[in-house]
Amino acid sequence: MSETTELPIRRSGIAAVLVKKVDGEDRVLLLKRASRTLNGAWCYIGGGIEPGEKAWQAAKREIWEETGIDIRTLYTGNTFDQFYSPATNDIYMAPVFVGFLEDDQDVMLNREHSEFEWLRFPDAMERATLPGNDVVLAFVEKHFVKKAPVEWLRIELAGQVMGDY
Incomplete structure (x- = not known):
């Protein structure tokens, strides 16, 4: 008699890719982690x-x-950011969100990160530390930068300020 074991999927997080025009060119934000988890890794927000x-x-x-x-x-x-964790024997899966910044919005890092950089998409795909992050970045570039994003994917934030949702 064989026992079927299922691999659980953990769905407890999010990923966010931020895009901004810098010198007339679309750039994506990568942050360098300065914490115990993924220390030194370049990644998008999660x-x-x-x-x-x-x-x-x-x-x-x-x-x-x-x-x-x-x-x-x-x-x-x-799309989703996903990876297998041997420590917990599960698959972590997080929905990806895409944010567009305006010129007056500047980055102020918290203590979880030591550096940030606005990179061209090909450079960000090379810099991203974790395998699979490059796939997410290529997807965002193709569907949100090289062509206009599909409007029904937009999240209504009008009137929503931090702490007011």
């Missing part, structure tokens, strides 16, 4: 969903916590 939060609210909060930016334009990316 974090957990808190009790009572919707995933998009967690994305808005994590963007605020990690960069000091109150995001004004946010889309659901319609």
